[in-house]
Amino acid sequence: MWDYTDKVLDLFYNPKNQGAIAPCEEPGIAVVFGEVGSIACGDALRLHLQIDIASDKILDARFQTFGCTSAIASSSALTELIKGLTLDAALHVTNKEIADYLGGLPEAKMHCSVMGQEALEAAIYKYRGIEIEHHEEDEGALICACYGVSENKIRRVAIENNLTTVEQVTSYVKAGGGCSSCAAAIEDVLTDLYKEAKTLAAEIALREAIPQPPLTIVQKITLIQRVLDEEVRPVLMADGGDVELYDVEGNTVKVVLKGACGSCSSSTATLKIAVEARLQERVLPTLVVEAI
């Protein structure tokens, strides 16, 4: 028996927002659904959203879930979390927030919360007309053939959730949970990730430990380019997007958002949270990022 919280059990026995949302003819209102999961894996989620077109807000969210107790509870939690949010804000709901809302999930069940996050993205991308193929992470090397999990997805979820072991990756994205022949490959992905993180951390620590003279313009551009390449782009690419450094004028960094990020209406948030905040943290606190 899994050790579920009272909140998980409550939302399993008394799910909120269960069901579909019927198509709506009302002007200014859109209805859309996003679907993730697979029969082979034993869980799937169909998330329905009713959206106020003018304000870009989620008026209603409902779910249909094929899965276990925690999958049903996670779906219900997700709908509660996103109702009333703008789509941009909803896109920033993480699987961790879903799990936290439930008072936690057994680690082996964390993939249920990841499924919620992915269904939300699928629904919003569909509404925004972004081809789901653009967002799919299949472009990266396939690591787990049993569950069809790519390297990009493993990297993204590992970064977002600070995963350090193969077992944790299995709990969050199922990779390695089948024949487990990919365990060594998952370990390699994690090793690479943490090697990168360590290198950057060491550089930053060094920079902070020794009083640094102001960066020259060449040093500044080199460092910005490096942070973009090593820290920012992998995260965006995992979501089907990309970013390219265009120019640096004083403390203004001009970038080009590409792929899914280029056509995504939440690109402003991406720019501020994923790019600017990271560059301010890693290069210079006074940097401002603009998309051209």
Next chain:
Amino acid sequence: MNIIYFDNNATTQVDPIVLEAMLPYLQEYYGNPSSMHSFGGQVSKAIQAARSQLASLLGAEDSEIVFTSCGTEGNNTAIRAALAAQPDRDRIITTQVEHACVLNVCKQLEKQGYTVTYLSVDRHGQIDLTELEAALTGSTALVTTMYANNETGVVFPIEEIGALAKSYGAAFHVDAVQAVGKLPLNLKTSTIDLLTLSGHKLHAPKGVGALYVRRGFRFRPLLLGGHQERGRRAGTENVAGIVALGKAAELAQQHFQSTTLEQQLRDRLEQGLLATISDCQVNGHPTQRLPNTTNIGFKYIEGEAILLSLNQYGVCASSGSACTSGSLEPSHVLRAMGIPYTILHGSIRFSLSRYTTAAEVDRVLELMPPIIERLRAISPFNSDRADWLQDREEALASK
């Protein structure tokens, strides 16, 4: 809340008579059976009595019984003992639906150079004797199969399997953990060389089991140490457990006729569920099945969700879905049978015992339809989407 227990293939309740028999050996008679003094001697006699009780149930001789700690130890010992006794043979035959304590030993033996054939099963969970015969060679050291499957209750034709194994000079081991106490056995007239059983599946406590070793069979022990069990299983005996197993064996023999009642209740449950719930099926052979077991798959929903819903009412059952285990893989037994994912993930095993009552069966029959209905209402894969689901499944199967 009263517990309604339908998980007897996982474990059984200790019979009160068994408990009564074993308690003195936890308190009053605590002597070591290997000791030379009479205080230990009387404990040794209790072990011998238990050996006779168990031998009687199996149709075996007392000297052919080796007490162990559990089914896993019995299976590990049997497989390794058989191979050690035939170093000139390097092939093993088993089935795809064995318990993990057989499959994982076989996988390890493959790494050590043995060739293992895993016989397939058909959609009813039954093996094909022709496939077995084709796999047998003069190099086959061991054929190891279960008597009855723990998940589906499907019963293998062990005497036919044994006869084929013998014709190639192979040893024959049977994992009878689920069958002992439920199916009659007469090892005197059997082709079985080695047979494993576990106490807690027949109303004895956990932590005791036994291995039958046919007289004259060349045997190499797994556990080395003292001379207990005639040197075939070293270690101070779990006396209370052994006494309990002996008493449980005696009671099982007395209760054999009650398996008919168990089967009637099982059939009532099975037929009731099939009659009141749409889109479900029995996973297993229609007739070649343990009298106490039914495994039913409910389409479009997931097993753990069914189990937790039943648990709310105190009903204990089991599921073959991935979500009920630490593994992410659903039941290897149901997969081997080719059960579609739509049904496989929603499969529930109900296993009865002689304590199961008609009222308990009726309670489950009352609870199940609304539970299934509620979960299907949540599921996106309802019957109106069956075509879509079928397409996805076919696409998956073709990968």
